[in-house]
């Protein structure tokens with residue numbers, strides 16, 4: 001097959017890990033006789049530096065025209081510590097999600113057996129945990145009106161969901177549950193907020209179309225607790241944008257490290273594939289970032305956007321093999337990791 | 352001292368555990384020669400059943416007139432599964448918080464050494480963890496305008512914070528940090544939402560009055576991860592109402608069980624003391640609920656509202672002793688718990 005892939009490294013370690021993800025795509029093309037062509041585009045802090053705009057029109061155009069996007073990360077401490085900054089790297093990310101209609105963010109949380117020891121959670125609690133998160137990605141408090149009043153002394157953010165927005169993400173989650181253990185947990189805060197009450201109402205309705213899927217509703221606070229207490233009770237989890245942001249970062253501990261987790265953002269057009277970790281400026285440029293999340297994002301890309309199941313599985317099994325052989329990056333190393341087995345970003349990619 | 356304490360058991364296991372908390376207060380009065388008088392008031396589902404109102408005026412009057420409130424829990428599954436219910440138990444709780452001006456919710460998260468094994472987190476990660484959460488309790492998306500538009504097809508919730516609301520909770524948190532390890536972590540989502548940007552701005556300003564306290568700002572998603580990965584890095588944590596709700600439930604796993612955690616809600620008038628666990632209708636009436644969170648809430652009440660440090664410490668050391676002797680309720684039992692040491696709610700209270 002001929003496919004055109006856009007590489008969007010963004011900020012911080014996004015640059016380093018995406019370069020490795022691309023190499024893996026190259027290797028797959030070579031091995032399976034595909035032709036992948038590439039282009040690059042700017043987003044985030046690097047885009048602001050170059051053009052003043054966190055998502056230049058040119059980048060958006062390129063995204064729309066490509067068959068899939070391999071994404072890095074955005075963010076920079078400079079803006080974080082300046083609450084009054086008007087232009088921010090994250091605006092580029094949010095605009096991309098909105099403009100490409102990427103309403104469903106899939107975050108598979110699965111522990112490679114070899115990493116059982118790397119988590120702060122007890123192995124006997126973790127073993128066998130396998131959760132697929134569906135985080136809604138283009139609504140909620142992220143995209144509602146926000147601003148100041150009373151001379152800047154009061155700030156507000158509006159969270160909003162329409163029935164249609166909840167329906168489409170719920171259907172995706174139910175469809176996925178059908179192909180797995182047939183359990184769906186919908187997470188909200190329906191005892192307090194109205195968007196959550198609409199959310200629960202719609203999920204209850206859609207559930208009628210999936211009588212073979214067992215549904216439970218949990219509050220977000222209880223879920224934050226249950227994820228740690230008993231991760232194996234979850235199969236597919238569907239939730240709103242903000243709750244999904246918090247819960248999937250938390251759940252990264254189930255996978256041993258945030259450096260292992262890939263995500264797919266899909267919707268009406270081009271799909272975007274990215275690690276769930278951020279730009280991590282504290283380790284940028286040191287060559288120590290874990291590239292496995294970017295590599296696993298490439299695997300998701302092959303599977304979901306190109307329908308290349310075999311190619312995708314080969315990438316995943318390569319990651320598994322490398323871990324079995326004892327190779328580790330710093331974030332997933334343990335007492336058993338020998339100095340020779342401790343790899344940097346590029347070396348882990350080669351392995 | 353003469354003190355008047357209002358007992359507000361609320362729903363589900365609230366009834367059972369609050370009865371035990373009250374007994375402990377009685378015992379303390381007897382031992383130290385205080386005179387505690389009591390009254391009771393309704394809230395939540397039981398109040399709706401009796402009066403149609405989740406917080407009858409009479410209850411609120413009694414709260415205002417008492418020196419402290421020992422609170423149970425509110426909630427009932429009946430409303431949770433009916434997103435369209437207009438009257439809900441939680442409205443009583445939220446109205447109480449607002450009317451009494453309980454803007455600061457303190458949640459100390461500390462592991463009793465004997466419970467190191469009860470958590471799903473590894474003992475070596477947990478050992479020594481000691482976090483004091485300050486959750487803002489009368490603002491945010493909990494209290495902003497909420498509703499429907501487009502014939503009910505779109506739901507919205509407005510999150511709001513004023514400078515003053517952030518200032519007063521920040522000061523309380525900084526003051527507490529001063530009496531502890533002098534570290535404060537302020538949690539927000541300032542890279543996306545405006546209320547968080549105001550939050551960060553104000554905390555940065557107040558920080559100047561506390562040059563001896565080391566301040567860091569973390570995003571809520573990262574915090575949800577760090578709490579599990581490395582709980583010992585936190586001393587005092589201050590955050591908004593919704594983020595605090597989620598993070599403190601998650602952090603309950605650090606204390607071994609949600610059944611161990613007490614909280615104090617304080618502000619302009621009467622203080623309210625309650626377990627952080629909910630009404631737990633699945634175990635209501637079975638006599639197995641862990642009363643230690645209510646007992647520890649009583650200890651907080653003695654300390655914070657009555658300034659009775661010695662009395663408070665005696666209660667805490669009694670809990671410690673009982674755990675050392677091996678007594679457990681079901682939720683905190685482990686392989687070493689003998690059948691004789693497995694206690695129900697009342698027996699644990701007696702112990």
Ligand SMILES: CC(C)[C@H](C(=O)O)[C@@H](O)C(=O)O
Pocket residue numbers: 074075090093245542543572
């Ligand atoms: C960088 C930030 C805006 C973003 C989000 O909150 O969505 C990130 O945390 C993520 O999860 O992709």
Ligand SMILES: CC(C)[C@H](C(=O)O)[C@@H](O)C(=O)O
Pocket residue numbers: 191192221425426441444596
């Ligand atoms: C019952 C509910 C409204 C409440 C909240 O969200 O504040 C509870 O979860 C709590 O933490 O006290």
